[in-house]
Amino acid sequence: MNLTVKIGSAVFPNPVTVASGTFGHAKKYYDLQEVQQLGALIPKTVTLLPQEGNPPPRIAETAAGMLNAIGIENPGVDVFIEKDLPALKKIPVPLIVSVLGHSEEQFLKITEKLNAAGGISALELNLSCPNLQKKNLVAQDAGATSSLVQKVKKISRYPVIAKLSPNVTDITVIAVAAQDAGADGVSLINTLTGMLINTRTRRPVLGNVTGGLSGPAIKPVALNMVYQAAKKVKIPVIAMGGIMTADDALQFIMAGASMTAVGTGNFVNPRAPLDVLQGIKAYMKKHKINDIVQLRGSLILP
Amino acid sequence: MHKIQRTVTVVSNSKVCPQYYRLSLDAGSAVNEARPGQFIHIRVTDGVEPFFRRPFSVFRAAKTMDILYDVVGKGTEILSSRKRGDRLDVLGPLGTPFCEPAPAVRQVVMIAGGIGVAPFLIFSDFLKKKRVEKILLYGARAQAQVFDFKAFRKNGVEVFASTEDGSVGVKGRVTRLFGKIRQDPQTTMLYACGPKPMLAAVQDFAKGHRLPGQVSCEEVMACGLGACLGCSIPTVSGYKTVCHDGPVFDVHEPCF
Ligand SMILES: Cc1cc2nc3c(=O)[nH]c(=O)nc-3n(C[C@H](O)[C@H](O)[C@H](O)COP(=O)(O)OP(=O)(O)OC[C@H]3O[C@@H](n4cnc5c(N)ncnc54)[C@H](O)[C@@H]3O)c2cc1C
Ligand SMILES: Cc1cc2nc3c(=O)[nH]c(=O)nc-3n(C[C@H](O)[C@H](O)[C@H](O)COP(=O)(O)O)c2cc1C
Ligand code: FES
Numbered sequence: 001m002n003l004t005v006k007i008g009s010a011v012f013p014n015p016v017t018v019a020s021g022t023f024g025h026a027k028k029y030y031d032l033q034e035v036q037q038l039g040a041l042i043p044k045t046v047t048l049l050p051q052e053g054n055p056p057p058r059i060a061e062t063a064a065g066m067l068n069a070i071g072i073e074n075p076g077v078d079v080f081i082e083k084d085l086p087a088l089k090k091i092p093v094p095l096i097v098s099v100l101g102h103s104e105e106q107f108l109k110i111t112e113k114l115n116a117a118g119g120i121s122a123l124e125l126n127l128s129c130p131n132l133q134k135k136n137l138v139a140q141d142a143g144a145t146s147s148l149v150q151k152v153k154k155i156s157r158y159p160v161i162a163k164l165s166p167n168v169t170d171i172t173v174i175a176v177a178a179q180d181a182g183a184d185g186v187s188l189i190n191t192l193t194g195m196l197i198n199t200r201t202r203r204p205v206l207g208n209v210t211g212g213l214s215g216p217a218i219k220p221v222a223l224n225m226v227y228q229a230a231k232k233v234k235i236p237v238i239a240m241g242g243i244m245t246a247d248d249a250l251q252f253i254m255a256g257a258s259m260t261a262v263g264t265g266n267f268v269n270p271r272a273p274l275d276v277l278q279g280i281k282a283y284m285k286k287h288k289i290n291d292i293v294q295l296r297g298s299l300i301l302p
Numbered sequence: 303m304h305k306i307q308r309t310v311t312v313v314s315n316s317k318v319c320p321q322y323y324r325l326s327l328d329a330g331s332a333v334n335e336a337r338p339g340q341f342i343h344i345r346v347t348d349g350v351e352p353f354f355r356r357p358f359s360v361f362r363a364a365k366t367m368d369i370l371y372d373v374v375g376k377g378t379e380i381l382s383s384r385k386r387g388d389r390l391d392v393l394g395p396l397g398t399p400f401c402e403p404a405p406a407v408r409q410v411v412m413i414a415g416g417i418g419v420a421p422f423l424i425f426s427d428f429l430k431k432k433r434v435e436k437i438l439l440y441g442a443r444a445q446a447q448v449f450d451f452k453a454f455r456k457n458g459v460e461v462f463a464s465t466e467d468g469s470v471g472v473k474g475r476v477t478r479l480f481g482k483i484r485q486d487p488q489t490t491m492l493y494a495c496g497p498k499p500m501l502a503a504v505q506d507f508a509k510g511h512r513l514p515g516q517v518s519c520e521e522v523m524a525c526g527l528g529a530c531l532g533c534s535i536p537t538v539s540g541y542k543t544v545c546h547d548g549p550v551f552d553v554h555e556p557c558f
Contacts, residue, residue, distance in 0.1 A: 023529055044531075053541055059524050059532035061353040066524060073531045073541065216350055244350075267524040268345065268355065270307050270393065 001284055002291040005039065005258050007236045008159025008184030010121040012094050012259065014039035015292055016249065016277040019240045019263030020098040020124065020163075021045060021070065034274055038093050039259065043084065045098040045126045048106040050076035055207035060196050065215025065242070066264055067194055069208035072100060072126075077110045081117045094121035096161065100129045107152055115157045122159040125152060127174075128190050139165035139190070142177035149181035159184035161238065166192050166218075166225055175229040175237075187238035187261070188229060189222045215264040216242040223255055230256025230297060244272055246279020253280075256297040306396070308332060312388045313366050315381075319449035322370055322417065323382055327390065329367035336363035337399030338425035339495075339518055339550040343526035344369075345391040346380045356381070357523050357545070359420040359495070360395055362427065362453075372417040372447075396526050397549050400425055400493055400516055408489040409435045411515075412459070413504055415476055415496020416447055421518060425493065426457035437462065439483075441476025441500065445469040477503050485511045492553060494518070502558035515553035519544050 003014040017040040035041070053073025060067045074080070077099070088095055097120050101107035107125065114120055125148065127139035138144040145162065153160050162178035164171055166189040175186050191212025196205040204210075222241020230237045239257035242264070243249050249260040265272040280292075289295055313326040332342075343355040356377040358369040373382050384390065400421070403410050410429060412422045419440055429436055436459040442448055444467045451461045462479045463471030472478050476496070484490050492515030494504040501517045508515045521533040521544040528546025535544055536557040542548065 021530065022525075053531060053534060056533075056535055057522055058534060059522060059530065061522075061524075064350045064353060066353060068524075068530070068532060070531050073534065215353065264524075267526075267530060268350070268353065269391070270525075270527070 001281065002293075003039075003281070005236065005292070007122060007161065007238075007258070010094060010159045010184075012039040012121070014277060015253065015257075015259045016273055016280070017042055017096070017238070017259055017261045018266060018273055019261040020126070022263040022266045036092055037277060038273055039277075040094045040096050040121065041088065041091065042096045042098055042124060042261065043088060044074055045072050045100045046074050046077045046080045046110070047072060047100050047102070048077055048110050050074065050079065057205065057207055058211075060205045060211070062194075062196060062213070063217060065213055065217030066267075067196060067206060067211035067213055068191065069206045069211035071208065077113050081113060085117055085119065089119040095119065096122045096124050098124040098126050098163070100126040102130055103132055104148055104151055107148060108155060111152050111156050115155070120158050122161055122184070123152070123156055124161045124163050124187060125149065126163050126190070128163070128165045137165055137167070139163075139174060140168050142173050145174050146177045146181040149178050149183050153182040161185040161187050163190060164188040164229075165190045166221060166241075171225045172228050172232040175233050179233045179235050183235060185236040185238060185258070186229060186233060187240065189218070189225050189241045192218055192221065214242070216244055218242050219248060223251055226252055226257050227255035227299070243276065244268065246276045246283065249276045249280060250283055250295070253292070253295050254297070254299045256299075258296060306332070306335075307391065307393050309389050310367070310392050312384050312386055312390065314386055315384050318370065320446040322372055322447065322449060324361065324368055324370050325381065325384070326366040326368045327392065329392065332392075332395060333363040333365070333367050336360045336367065336395040336424065338428050339400035339421050340395035340397045341526075341549060342367065342369065342392050342394035343396055343523070344381070346377045352377045352380075354522070354524055355393065355526060357526060359518070360424050361420045362423050363395075364427070370417065370420045370423075393526055397545055398547060400518075400550050403429075403432070403434065403491045406488055407434055407491045408486075409437070409484045409491070411483050411490065411492045412436070412438045413441075413476060413492060413494040413496070413500070414438065415441045415500040416443065418494075418496030418500070418518070421495050422493070423453055426454055426459045430457045436460065437482055439476055439479040440464070441479070441496070442470065443467070475503075476500060477507075480507060483507075483513075485513065487512045487514065491515060494553070498558055501556070505553055505556070505558060508553045513553075516550050517553050517556065518549045519551060519556055520549065
């Protein structure tokens with residue numbers, strides 16, 4: 001059974017990974033033998049400088065999902081390279097490092113540092129970052145996306161994946177802009193902006209007022225966006241948004257995704273990524289499919 | 303993915319007083335791993351409503367893994383309907399436990415507000431053989447929160463109670479019992495668990511009398527594993543996760 005996935009020059013043993021920000025640094029809890037079965041690891045987004053994150057409460061549950069406003073708490077790329085990367089490199093699973101800059105220059109500096117560090121399979125550009133010209137997000141602006149991807153691509157020694165935001169009118173426009181600027185893949189979706197109010201106190205539930213919605217609640221939205229984007233681009237699509245089970249992941253693959261990531265599902269069921277992988281294999285066996293390529297985009301339309 | 307994710311079986315689940323339930327779980331080898339102050343993270347439903355797991359302090363880990371809980375919302379409501387033989391998906395024990403009192407310590411003071419009493423039975427099990435004075439200052443709202451403290455007394459703990467309505471013990475908040483604390487920084491050690499205002503009062507008291515201590519904090523949790531950074535609270539050294547860096551912190555650390 002062939003499950004391998006290629007993104008640019010990078011090869012991944014299978015199509016199941018974990019979404020950035022949902023898979024921990026608390027290594028002592030993870031069974032390494034189980035982690036080793038994953039197709040890739042994507043740790044929490046790193047920025048150029050350390051970020052302390054948002055004031056609590058940072059998370060809240062809602063029907064079939066959650067809101068988060070963590071504020072990309074991270075130690076900064078230098079500490080990441082010095083402290084986290086060595087341990088991550090020891091895990092024999094391809095590593096996709098998620099990065100975010102508050103300007104193009106910051107993205108380029110982070111890329112240079114990671115170029116020097118080595119041992120990485122691909123970069124994922126978190127485009128939910130400020131677009132300094134227009135005061136929106138880079139992910140909300142085809143021009144800014146194109147410019148950023150092009151510049152990073154020029155200096156990166158690793159394949160470059162653009163992570164798209166669903167908070168746009170037409171995500172396919174951004175996906176195409178990323179592809180045309182040289183991206184080796186796109187991942188989608190990041191969280192959908194939302195909020196909750198505590199009626200007893202009349203205050204927002206989150207310290208940051210608004211946050212990102214994730215989990216099963218967003219799966220149909222994510223599935224449609226992946227379906228639409230995969231029709232428009234030729235580069236591989238990494239899909240995420242509410243995946244809890246193998247059936248969820250198979251839906252994304254049938255819609256055209258090359259890889260699938262479990263995010264929020266990890267919090268409810270830490271075994272979810274493995275369950276997803278085993279379930280995909282079982283499905284392929286049952287339907288006598290020997291290459292994942294045969295499943296990709298295999299949706300039958302009415 | 304997780305070496306401490308287990309499916310466990312409910313052994314019993316019943317009220318110990320009008321307001322609190324005790325749930326006993328057949329948790330296999332996990333009982334040997336539990337340390338006082340740690341918690342288990344329970345998935346109360348196979349579905350997605352409520353969505354998050356729910357954290358509960360280990361109340362006792364002997365033959366079974368036990369928690370003591372208060373029904374405050376939908377998750378604990380579902381938990382209270384679980385019967386002997388039901389299966390539950392549990393993570394843990396998780397988090398940083400209470401530290402052992404230093405050798406010089408002569409008085410161990412456990413300060414509990416309501417359901418915050420939960421981690422102190424297992425703690426007194428661990429301290430049983432220590433020849434130091436052990437006192438539990440238990441502040442409840444009313445008699446409905448007062449259960450049989452025999453198991454504490456068996457471990458050599460002297461129990462003092464206060465209730466806000468005066469139905470049991472001293473009338474008022476648990477701070478009314480602080481007179482029992484020996485104010486010697488070298489030989490007294492405070493351990494507290496309860497609502498935030500109580501922990502803040504303990505912090506003030508510890509500051510005022512230069513007493514060492516630890517507090518067990520609460521915050522809404524998603525992963526419980528230090529992965530999502532969702533349960534962070536402000537401390538004197540920046541944000542720290544309640545689930546992984548805590549729930550037990552030095553009494554002087556959190557910024558309440
Ligand atoms: C480390 C830790 C240990 C805990 N140990 C115990 C224990 O031993 N026994 C026990 O009864 N409870 C304990 N709790 C609190 C317990 O987790 C909550 O009471 C429970 O999650 C409520 O779930 P629910 O669905 O019933 O209530 P919800 O419907 O979720 O909420 C009902 C009310 O409880 C509040 N609440 C919800 N979650 C929390 C939380 N994590 N902390 C504080 N308040 C909350 C809500 O704001 C709301 O007012 C602990 C919490 C933590 C963080
Ligand atoms: C607590 C939390 C933290 C997240 N942190 C990041 C992050 O640092 N970088 C990023 O690109 N996406 C982050 N995400 C978004 C996820 O990677 C994912 O795109 C999104 O949650 C949708 O997938 P899901 O529904 O499976 O969680 C975070 C999501 C959550 C819930
Ligand atoms: S609950 Fe996820 S870090 Fe604490």
